Amino acid sequence: MIYPLVNEAVSMINSRIKIQPEIGIILGSGLGDFADTIDKKIIIPYEEIPHFKKSTVQGHAGRLISGYVKNKPVVIMQGRYHYYEGHDIVETVFPVRVLWGLGSKKLLLTNAAGGINSMLLPGDLMIIRDHINLMGVNPLRGENDERFGPRFPDMSTVYCNEMINVIADGMMRMGLGVKKGVYLALSGPSYETPAEIRMLKTLGADAVGMSTVPEAIVARHMGLLVAGISCISNLAAGISPTPLSHKEVTETADRVKGTFISLLSDIIPLL
Numbered sequence: 001m002i003y004p005l006v007n008e009a010v011s012m013i014n015s016r017i018k019i020q021p022e023i024g025i026i027l028g029s030g031l032g033d034f035a036d037t038i039d040k041k042i043i044i045p046y047e048e049i050p051h052f053k054k055s056t057v058q059g060h061a062g063r064l065i066s067g068y069v070k071n072k073p074v075v076i077m078q079g080r081y082h083y084y085e086g087h088d089i090v091e092t093v094f095p096v097r098v099l100w101g102l103g104s105k106k107l108l109l110t111n112a113a114g115g116i117n118s119m120l121l122p123g124d125l126m127i128i129r130d131h132i133n134l135m136g137v138n139p140l141r142g143e144n145d146e147r148f149g150p151r152f153p154d155m156s157t158v159y160c161n162e163m164i165n166v167i168a169d170g171m172m173r174m175g176l177g178v179k180k181g182v183y184l185a186l187s188g189p190s191y192e193t194p195a196e197i198r199m200l201k202t203l204g205a206d207a208v209g210m211s212t213v214p215e216a217i218v219a220r221h222m223g224l225l226v227a228g229i230s231c232i233s234n235l236a237a238g239i240s241p242t243p244l245s246h247k248e249v250t251e252t253a254d255r256v257k258g259t260f261i262s263l264l265s266d267i268i269p270l271l
Contacts, residue, residue, distance in 0.1 A: 017066035021075040024099030030253025040068035064148035084188035093218040109228040113229035114236040117206040128228030132184040148219035163227035170267040181206025187211035194238025
């Protein structure tokens with residue numbers, strides 16, 4: 001059973017951070033620098049937290065950080081670990097269960113993603129309005145624990161419209177184009193073929209990645225309000241004029257990190 005394991009992790013973290021977060025935040029590939037800007041930081045490496053796994057991917061620091069964004073208490077996952085790293089899907093979403101156990105009522109998910117929609121360019125920030133799960137797994141498979149949520153949770157509105165509007169308003173205040181889209185998750189770690197990208201476009205995907213969706217599903221299972229932002233780090237296969245690489249992902253994230261940090265600093269107190 002996962003519930004007692006979550007309690008063990010929560011107890012250890014609470015012994016160190018001494019705050020109850022209003023919102024949990026997960027920072028994706030190359031986007032972790034935002035965590036270094038918050039006030040009154042307390043940092044806990046993942047390896048010190050019971051039942052957490054080590055992140056092995058470049059651009060994921062693997063630290064849990066608590067603090068304040070303009071007086072709003074937050075807990076941030078500075079990087080995530082992924083299904084493609086060899087973890088069971090239940091293990092990859094375990095930190096979301098812990099964010100809930102710490103008291104978070106809302107969850108902001110971020111990621112780096114490949115752009116499929118021709119309106120999306122590298123460096124754009126896309127608000128996730130819905131998702132498609134093609135990872136081949138669901139994090140709720142197996143025995144359900146009613147202490148977390150119902151056996152068959154509704155997914156009609158995974159991403160909270162009120163939170164989406166706050167993010168969009170923040171983008172407009174910064175003079176950014178407001179782009180919303182459907183994020184599609186595959187298991188990875190190989191990038192997609194051009195034929196697969198054509199299929200995903202037909203299915204209605206605007207961007208593609210290898211994370212986020214399991215976290216959103218589990219968060220909604222527990223009743224958290226969810227929002228998501230994708231940093232379009234590259235054009236997808238068959239659209240990009242060059243071969244795909246993780247180096248391009250991290251370089252794009254580094255290029256837009258100032259904009260990303262400014263946006264999160266603006267919107268998080270309003271979420």
